[in-house]
Amino acid sequence: MTDTPEKVDYSSTLYLPQTDFPMRAGLPQKEPETVARWQKMELYKKLRASAAGRDKFVLHDGPPYANGNIHIGHALNKILKDVITRSFQMRGRDANYVPGWDCHGLPIEWKIEEKYREKGRNKDEVPVNEFRRECREFAQHWIGVQTEEFKRLGIEGDFERPYTTMNFHAEARIAGELLKIAKSGQLYRGSKPIMWSVVERTALAEAEVEYQDYESDTIWVKFPVVEGGDDLRGNSVVIWTTTPWTIPGNRAIAFSSRYAYGLYEVTAAENAFGPQPGEKLVFAKRLADECAAKAKVTLALVRDLEPSELAGVTCAHPLKGLGGGYGFKVPLLDGDHVTDDAGTGFVHTAPGHGREDFDAWMAEARSLEARGISSQIPFTVDDAGFYTADAPGFGPDREGGPARVIDDKGKKGDANDAVIKALIAAGNLFARGRLKHTYPHSWRSKKPVIFRNTPQWFVYMDKALGDGTTLRSRALDAIDDTRFVPAASQNRLRAMIESRPDWVLSRQRAWGVPIAIFADDKGEILVDEAVNARILEAFEQEGADAWFAQGAKERFLGNDHDHARWHQVMDILDVWFDSGSTHTFTLEDRPDLKWPADVYLEGSDQHRGWFHSSLLESAATRGRAPYDAVITHGFTMDEKGEKMSKSKGNVVSPQDVMKESGADILRLWVMTTDYWEDQRLGKTIIQTNIDAYRKLRNTIRWMLGTLAHDTGEEIAASDMAELERLMLHRLAELDALVREGYDAFDFKRITRALIDFSNVELSAFYFDVRKDALYCDAPSSPKRRAALCTIRKIFECLVTWLAPMLPFTMEEAWLSRKPDAVSVHLEQFPAVPAGWRNDALEEKWEKIRQVRSVVTGALEIERREKRIGASLEAAPVVHVADPALLAALEGQDFAEICITSAISVVPGEGPADAFRLPEVAKVAVEPKLAEGRKCARSWRITTDVGTDPDYPDVSARDAAALRELGFRRAA
Incomplete structure (x- = not known):
């Protein structure tokens, strides 16, 4: 009878993983504790101290608006910025991140006005600086709220000393930049058609406008020919427009010598009010049949018209005689902007209501004056959308009062109907209809805007600056010198700069930095260094409120200038000028930063916003861009690719994600997206990232448990087995990939590589292969010691590489491994020897x-x-x-x-x-x-189990390990 060895518990002899690092992350509970720890230990100051003397890397923060809780777009934006600054900080740079806020402008002003309306107060009866104080307090409140929300995302930066556009020094610098532009002759007052919000009572820049679907009245109008072309006189040129209300502002008709035109006769008609048989009308030949169908008439071509015939034609206004007005001549002008893909081939030209109309009119101004045609542009619509006296029959002389284009709520007024009725009465309406198309709306009020000719302050785009450049050429050269990520975004900004009109700076509001200049009735600007110095000193001490204080004019002008001649400009600056100037009082004025910035990073809409205004402001005052690189991210859609909106119920808030899953899950989503494009987010995508996170966390947890037995012994790669040297080779490869990825801002590439390495090469291969040696080999085993050394290096690389992306989890892992350490974020990426590379292996x-x-x-x-x-x-x-x-x-x-x-x-x-x-x-x-038999310790089945009499139930390898460990079986 053979004795059966008694069962022995060998678990205490195995080097099984031991760690307090939990499998369940509990991020929603732990992360706020980590934030509190970072604040208590003053991590930001420690980061700055540790980086003292290093080369600076500066990502300049595009300021969010201080008027509400952060949304998913803020989270995406700030996480990307945080990852970039952390990654450069951990690669030998001094990467100081200074957050900023945009504080001026209409949205805040509206909030205070709403509060007034609720209390029955009239804003106009409130002293302006009292109103501005309430705006300032409102902005300050939301800066505080957003600060805490950004910190909860794991964002590290100088939140104790952020920049704000309403800071007194900032307001002084913004005003100073405007004065520089004025002094250089780039600022001027002009009357141009600009986008005007009737609802908000202010001019708008292109960056403040979005395009939405809109249904417009559309009309075809006959302009009787009174001069030029013998057989054209008494007939009519027909135009088409989607803005009937602009007809009172018509001063010309544009055609194109590139297209074929013809004189047509009406041979049959269905509508009694429209054109009748025998009438002769002029159309582009390609569009004549389409126009005939709109009016329900039949047209027959009488003859072709040469472009030279049209160039000499003058028409009467279709409303001639209405209200005793419109007696002027309406010339035909050859215009490059005319197309023949819609309409009539003739463009109704109202220079007070359209940019192309204005440009075409002004280009011919001198020749028109020579022909006895006044080039003066009327102001037909006021700031409230009502017709003025420049629109006879529709303005104050109209029975019942002036007609209105848009009302205070952004709804259509009665202007279109009034104009159409007048055209019918005059017998000059060819046809009418309705058209759905995209139309500019204010992105704040979401209401349609109008183009309206008003006196505003502009910066020239094409004025010679004395050095062979213009603002436009400087900006375009700067674009060529800038790195764009993705590269295609360069073309977008270039196209905008190439085609943009002069920069309109003035806004007719109260909350912001004023256009702090004095001008006379002719628009001449007072340039006096002493006056400017007094203005800037007052702004530095008291803020821009000083401009609106009683006696400000006398204070700033002093006794050196005629107070009757010089008028204090009371418009405020476009807020994009504010944010476009942030590089001055942040990058230039803070010794812990530098100018220009290495990187600007914002959403793709900022090609017409912050990237754009910063470029123009800096090019105007410094001749180059304030940045070396521009990174663009897309917008976040729901899982179906639809825009998030409260009405659809598909909004994903960062607050909810952090509450349910943690900030690191949100950050992992950002890191795994193609953020250069629009990205998607929803429950399924969040769960996918939770699953990926759990696998990654378990890999780190296993390493921590295994390294609990690590003695810290260093073993040369040359003394390791091939498998360990293979892992070191992979670290060398990944080190290059990670560094290149961070330099390229290609975070998805890094994340994908590290997650695959973790799941496929470590958990499913290397760790699996080496578990037996790690758990069971003797302490002196070269294989086990080399494996521990390798895992230690893998851990240190993996955790530091991921620290910028997942700062909470990697901090927890680092401190679990090194409880005496201060923070993983004070570490540098490990120096991985190039000699580890072994492609043949x-x-x-x-x-x-x-x-x-x-x-x-x-x-x-x-x-x-x-x-x-x-x-x-x-x-x-x-x-x-x-x-x-x-x-x-x-x-x-x-x-x-x-x-x-x-x-x-x-x-x-x-x-x-x-x-x-x-x-x-x-x-x-x-x-x-x-x-063979199953080893009771390692569970391997071998033929040498029992060959060692002291350990009859284990293999020879395990017996040797037990003897070295000093383990003795019970007698």
């Missing part, structure tokens, strides 16, 4: 892993069929007919690599019924059961 192990995949596939079938329970029960025979694969396996412990108790590698094709994988040619596997 990787090529060899790729072959080994190919063969391994066939073995793994065969064993998976054995498990599924329940012929084995675990791979250690197997001892497969591997047939290899490929000499290169066979050579790669030579000298390897292939059983350990395949996690089997034994394995046989033999040359040849193998039997026909052996397991094969189509993608790995010339490898076949015969599953076999391992022979």
